Amino acid sequence: MKIGVLSVQGAVTEHLRHLEQCNVESIAVKNRETLQQVSGLIIPGGESTTIGKLISIFGLADSIRKRSKEGNLAIFGTCAGMILMARDISDGLPGQPSLNLMDVQVKRNAFGRQQESFEMELQFNSLDHPLTAIFIRAPIIEKTGSGVTILASLPEGIVAARQDNLLATSFHPELVKDLRIHQYFIDMCHSLSS
Amino acid sequence: MKEQGTYRVKKGMAQMQKGGVIMDVTTVEQARIAENAGAVAVMALERVPADIRAAGGVARMADPEMILKIMDAVTIPVMAKVRIGHFAEAQIIEELGVDYIDESEVLTPADEQYHINKHLFTVPFVCGARDLGEALRRISEGAAMIRTKGEPGTGNVVEAVRHMRRVMDQIRQVLSKKEDELVDLAKVMGVSVEMLEEVRKEDRLPVVNFAAGGIASPADASLMMQLGSDGIFVGSGIFKAANPEKVAEAIVQATLHYDDPKVLAQVSKGLGEAMPGVEMSTLTSADRMQERGI
Numbered sequence: 001m002k003i004g005v006l007s008v009q010g011a012v013t014e015h016l017r018h019l020e021q022c023n024v025e026s027i028a029v030k031n032r033e034t035l036q037q038v039s040g041l042i043i044p045g046g047e048s049t050t051i052g053k054l055i056s057i058f059g060l061a062d063s064i065r066k067r068s069k070e071g072n073l074a075i076f077g078t079c080a081g082m083i084l085m086a087r088d089i090s091d092g093l094p095g096q097p098s099l100n101l102m103d104v105q106v107k108r109n110a111f112g113r114q115q116e117s118f119e120m121e122l123q124f125n126s127l128d129h130p131l132t133a134i135f136i137r138a139p140i141i142e143k144t145g146s147g148v149t150i151l152a153s154l155p156e157g158i159v160a161a162r163q164d165n166l167l168a169t170s171f172h173p174e175l176v177k178d179l180r181i182h183q184y185f186i187d188m189c190h191s192l193s194s
Numbered sequence: 195m196k197e198q199g200t201y202r203v204k205k206g207m208a209q210m211q212k213g214g215v216i217m218d219v220t221t222v223e224q225a226r227i228a229e230n231a232g233a234v235a236v237m238a239l240e241r242v243p244a245d246i247r248a249a250g251g252v253a254r255m256a257d258p259e260m261i262l263k264i265m266d267a268v269t270i271p272v273m274a275k276v277r278i279g280h281f282a283e284a285q286i287i288e289e290l291g292v293d294y295i296d297e298s299e300v301l302t303p304a305d306e307q308y309h310i311n312k313h314l315f316t317v318p319f320v321c322g323a324r325d326l327g328e329a330l331r332r333i334s335e336g337a338a339m340i341r342t343k344g345e346p347g348t349g350n351v352v353e354a355v356r357h358m359r360r361v362m363d364q365i366r367q368v369l370s371k372k373e374d375e376l377v378d379l380a381k382v383m384g385v386s387v388e389m390l391e392e393v394r395k396e397d398r399l400p401v402v403n404f405a406a407g408g409i410a411s412p413a414d415a416s417l418m419m420q421l422g423s424d425g426i427f428v429g430s431g432i433f434k435a436a437n438p439e440k441v442a443e444a445i446v447q448a449t450l451h452y453d454d455p456k457v458l459a460q461v462s463k464g465l466g467e468a469m470p471g472v473e474m475s476t477l478t479s480a481d482r483m484q485e486r487g488i
Binding site: 009012013053054079091093112115116120172 | 269
């Protein structure tokens with residue numbers, strides 16, 4: 001089983017390193033050919049407007065949507081990745097490209113600008129002790145559809161959620177040493193491919 | 195409990211910019227063009243470096259009103275420049291809520307000995323460097339991101355290439371030294387042994403390293419990425435070109451597909467006239483911004 005990291009812009013190498021530490025075969029996904037080789041795809045943090053635009057121009061967005069609909073690709077979005085997966089962006093730019101996969105409404109930069117970015121100990125449903133979560137100009141989930149399970153919340157809103165083969169977090173598990181969220185996603189990929 | 199402005203949070207912000215292009219803008223319209231082209235951030239300035247060079251005199255931080263207008267106009271991060279060592283300008287810019295401060299040699303230095311103590315700020319800083327020693331000294335002072343200095347406002351990539359190659363070469367030296375040779379290398383480079391150990395631990399510069407100072411074409415962006423840059427700053431190269439929208443989009447796409455000549459050839463077509471460049475030998479020592487703040 002191979003897991004890919006969408007390699008368009010953002011924290012790509014950080015995710016690849018975490019996958020390697022979890023002893024999973026990983027690959028940077030930059031085109032449609034490499035996308036076909038993976039059972040799981042991580043969409044990293046970066047600028048959602050940049051990543052969204054570039055995956056549309058180079059035809060990756062359609063391929064990701066298609067494989068997700070076929071039900072043979074698990075996807076994990078962190079921060080910008082969460083925004084790209086969402087069905088609705090409450091404050092998106094007009095015509096902001098989206099993958100439109102997960103039945104959630106997100107708000108960009110929900111905690112404010114970079115100076116309001118923060119780290120904290122966060123309780124994550126299904127993990128027995130809290131994890132250090134780093135939020136950088138992070139989005140939140142404002143609304144969820146019926147098939148969505150909430151995995152972590154703050155007073156401002158939902159910061160982690162899952163819907164079938166889709167996982168999204170507002171924070172950056174690739175920036176801390178803790179591998180548990182990556183392991184959680186790897187388990188999702190395993191159960192999908194078995 | 196939420197902790198703001200930790201070094202991890204500051205450094206993480208730069209990590210999210212990797213593989214992207216940060217563009218100098220002087221108006222709301224330019225900021226929108228940059229965002230639409232796929233820039234990961236904009237640098238709000240009163241004049242692009244080529245115009246600062248032409249105008250001469252003392253170059254200071256931009257008018258806060260103009261920075262605030264640009265912050266309102268786009269959803270991507272906004273950066274702003276302050277003079278080297280001018281911590282009061284930095285305090286003012288931080289108060290505006292900008293996302294990143296560039297302590298920049300493009301503006302006239304305010305202090306010829308000391309840089310800003312960047313640890314004291316919640317907002318992250320990026321600083322220029324010509325070699326690994328400069329880069330590590332800026333990191334010791336709290337910089338969360340480094341860029342090559344290059345030679346700003348020239349549209350000539352030669353100095354950015356020199357600086358990136360030098361940093362990469364010196365990193366290889368640090369990695370290949372025996373443990374007991376590090377003390378001497380630290381002395382030569384003017385940095386602490388701990389900083390060199392940090393480089394060895396990370397197997398690279400411990401923070402994100404962008405290219406800046408003279409990048410004016412998609413090919414320039416590709417060159418810098420192939421030399422190991424984490425991303426690209428374009429100053430005068432976009433809005434001094436005949437067709438800024440096209441050049442902006444082309445440089446963004448060239449930065450992503452820097453190793454794919456087919457895409458590079460495609461995006462390089464029909465961009466119109468590039469910014470007029472400057473030959474390095476025509477600059478006097480006083481004209482060379484890269485020698486400020488070392």
